[in-house]
Amino acid sequence: MKKLLLILPLVFLFCFTFGCQKQAEEAEPVVDVEADITAIKEMLNQYAVASNAGDIDLWISLWADDGVLMPQSAPAVIGKEQIREAMKLLFDQWTLDVATTSIEDAKVYGDLGLTHYKFTLDMTPKAGGETIHVVRDGKALTLYERQSDGSWKIVYDCFNSNVPPTSEKE
Secondary structure, three states: OHHHHHHHHHHHHHHHHHHHHHHHHHHOOOOOHHHHHHHHHHHHHHHHHHHHHOOHHHHHHOEEEEEEEEOOOOOOEEOHHHHHHHHHHHHHHEEEEEEEEEEEEEEEEOOEEEEEEEEEEEEEEOOOOOOEEEEEEEEEEEEEEEOOOOOEEEEEEEEEEOOOOEOOOO
């Protein structure tokens, strides 16, 4: 009986220790950084697809409600609806040709991700006219935030050109 009284507390301690450890392991989310990097690279692809299709609804769906657009030579635009308003004229009057020429870096830090990439941007007036090579050699830094549903949204988008725009044909 004495042996049983000594062994029983050890059995409970053993079960409690491993039971709690298993609960702690189950509570920790599994992080797949490579899958997250793939997801934010796909967001970058969708950014270009939506721009080139002239689909402002798809393009704005990539943004967080409190997103910040920071274009070159213009003030920052804060908030998804303000970004839509600022970009509507561009989407309405121009055919865009955005191309990501290289992704220099893509990283994820918990619920934040970033892409540093190079791009080009040409714009042609929908009413007709010459194509403008707005950004022949551009660079951008885009920050993303994981949403409560696990998706990623753009929270900051900052971009500029290394050379001035021109309307000359190449």
